[in-house]
Amino acid sequence: MTSDVTLNDRPKPRVEPDASLPLPLQPIDRLLRPVARILHIEATSGIVLVLCTAVALIAANSSYAETYMAFWHQHVRIEFGGFVFDHTLHHVINDGLMAIFFFVIGLEVKRELVHGSLSDWRQAMLPFAAALGGMVVPAGLYLMLQYDQPGMRGWGIPMATDIAFVVGCLALLGSRVPHSLRMLLLSLAIVDDIGAILVIAIGYTEAVAVPYLMLAAGSIGMVHVFAKLGVRRFPPYIVVGAVAWYALHQSGIHATLTGVVLGLMTPARAVLVPERFREYLQFKQRDFSDQQWAQQRHRAKVVREVQRLTRETVSPLEYLEVTLHPWTAYVIMPVFALANAAVVIRPEQIGDSVALAVMLGLVIGKPLGIVLFSWLAVRSGLARLPHRLPWRMLVAGSCLAGIGFTMALFIDGLAFGEAGLDTAKIGVLIGSAVSAVVGMALLYWASAAQHD
Template sequence: MALTPRLSGRVAARAHHSPAAKLLQKIEPFFAIGQVSGGPLLIATVIALVIVNSPWGADYIRLWDRPVRVSYGAWAIARPAAEWINDALMPLFFLIIGTEVKREFVKGSLASLRTAVFPVAGAIGGLVVPVGIYLAFNYGTSTQHGWGVVAAMDTAFSLAIVAMFTTRLPAAVRAVLLAFAAIDDVFGLLVIAVAYTAEIHLWFLLAAGVAYACILALLRVHWVAPIPYVLLGVIVWIGVFGSGIHPTIAGVAVGLLLPTSSRLSEGRFAERVQRPVDEFKAAHAAAEDAPDPTAAEEAREEAQVRLGYIHEMAAATDEAAERLVRVLTPWVSYVVLPLFALSNVRIHFSADLIGEAVHSPLALGVVAGLALGKPLGFLGATWAATRLGHAELPEGVTWRMVLGIGGVAGIGFTISLFIAELAFADPVQTEQAGLAILVASLISGLFGYAIFWRAAAPAERS
């Protein structure tokens, strides 16, 4: 996601020390440690494409399709390694997305009702128009049921492109894109649940709902210890997973619950720790000047008690949502998303595949739906909502920037590949869809970058 102001300053300062720093400044957002970044995902995608199209491609795919078995007594479940990555690790990515979106709606650039309606309207347009375009190519054919492929966007890549202009675009651009991406991805997950889930097991879903309600209850009584939340979150995941609905939706749902305000303000912190700090200093001095080891040990224990109190008060000034994002983002950026790409990108480039895709309604529908439908749908729906008085542009955001947001929304990598695997039983159709997703993502990324570059150019010249 966008570089923090301090990190942006550090990157800019490096330009004085290295002739390559200008280039590094451009690509830094793709590899920033402090936020979900698209660089490792991009590298993993390239590596997967190279290996899949090498003589070792078949062995590589079999590696990810090899079952990983989890058992306890007579109970056992075996699933391919790639599916475990999709089902067990990808929810962590969507947990971060849900958390970030809640923060923007509660206290960020989308905190007012009319600015909050803006990305919601865009997400509706960004779903309806691409699906309509896809069906215009495929209605009445055997690939009609693949319409869900164009329903969602790739959050990591799109946010990384916006982050390249972090110092020259208003913060609200990232907030709008983040909210749009989360809502858009939730739509995509609901598409999976409704259109591509053969059977829903209600008892598992009920268990997830009970665990979710328990998390709400603990938040209501201001329970502080994290272990119950972790255990209940795991139960929510198990319930959604067992129900047959894709478990990534559990990540978004839990992320939306995390508190976006601290338990203790900085002013109250200063009031509450002043006396314990003085008592700590006194106990520490007493330990240094103690006449015997027993008295020194008692004074040190008293000092540790005061340190523990101060530590807990300091922790109370931290937002739970911000703390979780800070802990998870390096793992998601450098482990979860690259593993997803390595295990799911399986496009075999060949003259036959490319030739068939050029004339395939499936591939044409995917490319047109993502690269054309997303920007048209987002721009058209937000413009209509604004003209009708239901929404308003966030401060500093222009319609050119809105077009750029719609442009990068056409990068449909993660969820689109998810849905393609579910929608098409024929491997040829799956490969055509994957190739089309790759082409549409490349077109959309370049188009979005160009639009943002033009939108940021006046600020750069001033």
């Protein structure tokens, strides 16, 4: 079907002056811009996580609990010839979607190792020592309380810090938090993630199927070959990465580790330097002149070439991190919370030994380990306290590190089966909430004392 109205006769959308965006402002832009502004607020992802956790808790303790639980345990089945993939939706989220979450963690770790606070070993020593103490002491405290008990397998639960909640709390406090403390806590959380990954790989892997493990290693090796050959398109990496994920899943090692490995393998440097790209754009200026553009026979080809080269001005790591971070923060982690935070709360469970061990590990063990190991590192001369960061601010900030929501629930599922242990989850929820309240209150007090 053709139209008698030419392109020039059609009503043109009203253009508002915007030097940064030379496109006509469409009605959908007016709807999405407020949403985009909200999503760029640091605290938003933490708020979304809290809301999803509340929804899961309310649903699990309501008359709809059975229906809600059944939804997450319905089966997802893919069958093709002799290949059959049949797992619960809960399993697909924890092993599949969370692999993307771990891929982004791998990207963040690689960025910090190459360009960030972990690139200089002297600068990295303090967050490294703090993170080590924040893992060893909570795990040791938990093992002391659960030694030779059925709950002993949960020793890894109080070890990890949830970076999304920590960032949210810091954003709410705003300028009251010194930049040096913010950077220290974020670096600590990154090192913490590395520790949690090692815990998952070493502490919660039982039997290993060697043939599948070899297939996973071969697939990851193919990713390295692609990089050496200069393959720049993402689809080949996605296909080989999916094979590596499936092979590791079948091997007995947790499949999310595929995401970490591939994240660490992602190149951190751009291929095209800005100066060369500017020269290219100057050369292409004549192609976009009115007369020349109207006579172009392969305009789509020119556009695709400009798009491809524009993307090459940033590293694959930076591009993927910026692209995937909103999906992990606003889709994957909230869905994970909805599927894993559904705990039936009974008053008697709060006093359970596992719940208490997790709570004490997060609320007491985390800050104690961080402060103790930081003090030892500074005292021994291996590290130094950042300028204008008093110990009281570090002590206050270390309490926020006891927020262990996402990774703690994830390790709970590994330690006690796919559904996890409700008493451990209660310990995580209460311990994280107490750590958040105490940490923010102490930071508020410490900042007020510093300005007096």
